[in-house]
Amino acid sequence: MKNVLKSFFESFLRSRHMLHHFERWQTLLSAKPSSVGSAAMPPEIAKALAAASHTDAGEVLVRMNSSSQGLTEAHALALRKRLGSNEVRHEQPLPWWNHLWQCYRNPFNLLLTVLALVSYITEDTKATVVIGSMVLLSTVLRFLQESRSNKAADRLKAMVSNTSTVLRPTPGEKAGRAGDSGFDLAHAGTQRIEVPMRDLVPGDVIALSAGDMIPADARLLSAKDLFISQSALTGESMPVEKFAATAADHQAGVLERDNLLFMGTNVISGTATAVIVHTGARTFFGALAQRVSATDRGTTAFQAGINRVSWLLIRFMLVMAPLVLVINGVTKGNWWEAALFALSIAVGLTPEMLPMIVTATLAKGAVVMSRRKVIVKRLEAIHNFGAMDVLCTDKTGTLTQDRIVLERHTNAWGEDSDHVLQQAYLNSFHQTGLKNLLDKAVLSHAEVQLDTQLQTSWRKVDEVPFDFSRRRMSVVVAHGDDEHLLICKGALEEILSVCTSVERGAEVLALDTNVMTRIHRVASELNAQGLRVVAVASRTLHADARKPAYSVADESGLTLLGYVAFLDPPKESTVPALQALAAHGVAVKVLTGDNELVTRKVCGDVGIDAGRMVLGHEVERMNEAELRQVVEMRQVFAKLTPAHKERIVQALHANGHVVGFMGDGINDAPALRAADIGISVDGAVDVAKESADIILLEKSLMVLEQGVVEGRRTFANMLKYIKITASSNFGNVFSVLVASAFLPFLPMLPLHLLVQNLLYDVSQIAIPFDNVDEEFLKTPQRWNPADLGRFMVFFGPISSVFDILTYTVMWFVFAANSVEHQTLFQSGWFIEGLLSQTLIVHLIRTRRIPFLQSRAAWPLLAMGVAIAAIGIWLPMGPLAHYFKLQALPLTYFPWLVLMLVGYATLTQAVKGWYARRYGWQ
Template sequence: MKNVLKSFFESFLRSRHMLHHFERWQTLLGSKPVGTGSISMPPDIAKALNAASRTDAGEMLVKLGSSPRGLSEGHAQVLRKRLGSNEVRHEQPLRWWQHLWQCYRNPFNLLLTVLALVSYVTEDMKATLVIGSMVVLSTVLRFLQESRSNKAADRLKAMVSNTSTVLRPAPGHKEGAAGDEGFDTTHAGTVRVEVPMRDLVPGEVIALSAGDMIPADCRLITAKDLFISQSALTGEAMPVEKFVVDRGDHAVGALERENLLFMGTNVISGTATAVIVHTGDRTFFGALAQRVTAADRGTSAFQAGINRVSWVLIRFMLVMAPLVLVINGVAKGDWWEAALFALSIAVGLTPEMLPMIVTATLAKGAVVMSRQKVIVKRLEAIHNFGAMDVLCTDKTGTLTQDRIVLERHTNAWGEQSDHVLQLAYLNSFHQTGLKNLLDKAVLSHAEMQLETRLQTAYRKIDEVPFDFSRRRMSVVVANGGSEHLLICKGALEEILSVCASVERGAEVLSLDADVLACIHSVASELNAQGLRVVAVASRSLKVDEQKPAYGVTDESGLTLLGYVAFLDPPKESTAPALRALAEHGVAVKVLTGDNELVTRKVCADVGLEVGRIVLGAEIEEMVDADLKLVVEAHQVFAKLTPAHKERIVHALHANGHVVGFMGDGINDAPALRAADIGISVDSAVDVAKESADIILLEKSLMVLEQGVIQGRRTFANMLKYIKLTASSNFGNVFSVLVASAFLPFLPMLPLHLLVQNLLYDVSQIAIPFDNVDDEFLRSPQRWNPADLGRFMVFFGPLSSVFDILTFTVMWFVFAANSVDHQTLFQSGWFVEGLLSQTLIVHLIRTRKIPFLQSRAAWPLLIMGAAIAAVGIWLPMGPLSHYFKLQALPLAYFPWLAAMLLGYALLTQAVKGWYARRYGWQ
């Protein structure tokens, strides 16, 4: 379990908008866990926690105004209003003005602002107004869209809230002081309620069991075989056992106290009750977070990819803008005008709408996926969802119905036995740990078959909780006699390891080789029928008044009684879902802790090609190089531990796959975090949900397939904008260079370039709502920088061909060939340039023939038509002189139509050749 808590801790940060802080947190800690030689706990928090550790549990409850039965709801509400939520301060969203500033402060807007100031100084108020409007519009659009996106994401994430089990005084029960009532480990006079973690306050008494997260810094009240994984804080690879009384050296630090629990850790096994001492900023976790906020925010991998694309275009601008400056300055002699023009070229090359387009596209994708019962915790995860080409999943509940029924209860020889059912029922009924589906199936079946007096005939004495190393759990019960009965239930091999005999009717036989062979034969036969076999054993124990509690050492010398066998039928939707995923290029690999016989039967039933099943014991012996080969060649892995699952995910990732992992248990947390995209369900344990990027409201591969498609659709629309921006910018600069070298005047004024760029950017706002061709959705899609650069070089100059034709027509046909007629020339190129940019959206958005074989969504069509109309109206309308344009002769428009048609035909021809040679992403 080495990485369980590190996985959880990172995901805990991520789930609360802290992903960017985690790298800073690691830097502050020197990439080390908190411990010797690392960052120390703040003195005030350490002092308070040490005092809580040394204080008797009863006194601590009194000090906090609580009792063993917890706070009343009214008292908790008063504290909540006074102390606030159990959240660290930096998790609060930015104030509106801070968000607005963030939307403005990018290199592109700063560049535009400089240009506006220069225009103002030179008394060009029209240019100042247009440029200023562009800055304001770009900033406001991004601000509004991101605000809407953040609110949508918050609403989605609110659907997946984590809760803690809190003790409340039962109605009508008088709440008293802790010192008067003592400690009642049965919690008489209390009720258990689920409270959102953010609503917890100091003094709350919480009940903990395997899989629970520690929601705040706490002091233990009761504990039973409690093991906590806190490696992310202390560096201890193995879980540590916690006790009610600290037995260690009083000189040790607060983190080493055995009776303290810390936010950011989780329960591996055992049960406990604890009182919350500190919440929010006062926790050790909160103190670390406060230090992290002093550093700048980091950048996620997805955003880093977007930034790389942006800076490619900016570097291109930094090369081309000076070149335009030199050519125009030398050719025309007016260096000031050349400088303004070069600056406007630089602005035209900047993808200032890229952040907004990306955010809008991701947000729309998240909203659509929510309607398909897929909740996106991180918008950036949508890209990985679409890029995923290998899905690793558990068997139970994913391939199967997650509706386990107890099919048989037999002795060790396969003969039906009610006695085995009775003891299995007592074990499941009295345990207080993490009740799984098998326990629920036992209870449901037994309550229909047995008399209800069995519940009251025995009283619980103690229990030995389940853990993943023993793979069994025990309860100790008594029925009034002089002996206690230990009932142990778990995996067959683990039960046999602590058994000395086996029961058959009235006989008790020794476990010799022949008997063991018979036992394994019966179990294998049940497994081959698709039944999950759980063994049941027992042992009578003499009552020892001096014995404080029972433990793992008492699980010895047991007598095997028989089996309870469960059936989890395959889902009807599993087979078609597997086929659909395969059709979309996603390979499914089954990673399960179940045995190979049951796994083979279930996989065969759902049509999954099994081949050889690789077992966890084999993986244990493999080096990483061998494992990389094995994970490629095989589809099904059984009898795995959490560490095995994590290794398999890492091996697939090292082979170049984008790996998704779907899990819902505490043992899935390491693999969930190791995967490129962690997928869980709303019914999963807290740690699994916090480790996941995507939460499914329905545990179905069919739902997952819909999410994959939406992820690819979202990525496709982002890629469209990037391709359009890159190719269009390249073509524009090429055209400007040609025109600057041969014309005695500027081919377009800085004002014209800015207005054209503004109109073009506005037309792109509808891209997130565009349709995507089915062919694009059939295979995983990833960022491909090499293809983007090649695409820009091939398609950018195509527009320049028709720009140069426009120059020729304006020069020779319409006699716009002198400085006196430059406004006509500039108006003609302004309209042609804007309409060709609007047209290229439809040409490049699909590999097919636009408008005929693939049509854009109505929002994109309407927006494009509106911008084209505005582009024609500006020189032809009454405001033309404000923009230094003039009306074009009607004879110009047939030439315009011919050039646009030629541009479309040439682009379509090059597109077909390009797709055949290089493919089409």
């Protein structure tokens, strides 16, 4: 069965994102990094990376035919044409012939093929043609649908592209030699451009900052407080600091080299430039991809659900088919005919259209969601989207407009201060790390309010980049040849931790208890107004303290200057979106790194009752059992670190929830990976988009709510096929058992069963396009195999009641009660069986009264009418003898109508009772 599921899903699971592949490879990388470097990587690749590591940076550039200004566009284009795209091989689509084989290769089709061969050997040409048609129909439909799905998925993925910042010589300027200007990004002959990651080539010089994905294997040229998360490769949770210096230890493993970067890892903090050494399949990641391409993928919740349902149907088939064989063999004495009939029953019980139905339904859902600005990176994520019952989301940009404006710039006493704005502007202008919306708001406001020559009168000396443990960043600037000025901005508590004094006009006061109380009161008043407060501090470094480079240790002895306060107003769509999500059974929990005052104000504005808010330091102290209780009771969590967010998501998942997490920053990446469904936006940092399963082209909870509804609609149509097929098949087999025990002939020939099954399968093709009742969309939906088994037992025998009535009518009313008249009997049951199967589609697809309160989509209605017409025409038309059927007297059809009406009435009655007692999924 694993092979069935593997072939079933492998065509569209190729789109799974890079980071999930790394998680599966943890077992391959359980050894020490040094052993991994030699064992997992081809020797020639490891040798080239090791050579780059212990070679001077300038010499590496020379060997790569590059320079500190990067490659020219023409040179990069020529290399791209020769070397191909920067993509790993396992992400390439299968050749059409291989895809066709994968569509055919499952036990369902193999069983049909065996039966076709047996029919051919026994010279039963008609059965051979019919069974062959079933195999061909199943394989070709799945091939065509999956091909369309893959193309649609590729088009959707192309809408969400990850880019890298690449250095290029400015137009008209010749690229310099490797070392002409060191590795200064501000060099006059260098420009920075954004290039899709797939277009990178060896020799490209890339600029990196916090939040960036490493797009290829590279050698560092320069680095400033650079910390890289390599957990996806090594399993080590702590970030690793990297340096540009030439490696001295030639014996260290490849992953232990401090000056090498690897595809798929990501920048936690700091800035750097690096030259790409290997791309695509020649990267460390690409080498691993070749090793694991033949291994099974990890089983997701969606696959596990399909697995359980499929095994339920197969176990049923393995029990019923032998039972039919024994009963018919004993009662009829013809074991060969009984064996063929039992195989036909096995075929009838086989859900051979399940792969095609699921693929078509998921693909249609993905396309519909794309029209609603929701891009699905993994098709199976649609199921989790519909099953989601808890959504964890950040505050900024989700509940709010993500349109930050600088409202106030004050000193520590709350008095307006242009000096604070000037210092904040210099800090934001000169930093080269992760520029967020706050920096952009400072720059926009200051350019209007301040002297435009401010930026040119100060030159940058160095910077200490932002990271999420310090929650601050600093730049060092100089005015001419005067002393250096270190300007630091960040979260208030983190800034105060490195301050010893506070400025008020021309005075500088010590930070005593009274002053600290006043500072906190002013900040709290600003927070209470819904303003986000960022503190600004500085320190003058005189000649004896001046350095060519600065570090975190220099962030000490600062003077607090004041605050810049920002406003991010709530979105108008937030309140109705939250109400819509609540109406659809999705609880929204706010997980933010912001302080509790701002968070409470914003939550109150959008109608979220923050209640007793849980703060990050409280989460830190809780054990797992305590946290699992708290996450159920509380809705808003503030002042969280990335690790806190991840723990909260894991606790909700451990409580049995299907958890979605929506985030767009590097601090959200751990929680995105931990969630059942990671949701990000097109404007997110690279690592967030790579971690997500679904990308929103518009950062709005209303768009998300529409995606949830479409996910449930998709799941509903998949579930319809399984419920309809399971109950119908159970009823047919039960009827066959009764007939086999009491009739002197077979109730239907194997050929009849196969034709009936073929026609029924064709009628199901339109299910992915069916309508779904509104009540089904209001609550989260999950796989429930136990409910499916109960559903089969209750609804399958209903059809058997009317099958047995058909037997009685054919036996007593139309005298089809001997072997000589078995064709008439079989023709009567053939029509009744096919029409009842077609009718059950409309009876079971809804909890309501079919055709009146709930009407199927026109493709399903049209397909049902067409199949019913064909089913009646076959015995009544000129081909009846070919299928060993015969025309029925016209008096048969009033009886047929009565039985179908009775079937519909009884089914509707049982449906109402069943729904009241067990619910209706």
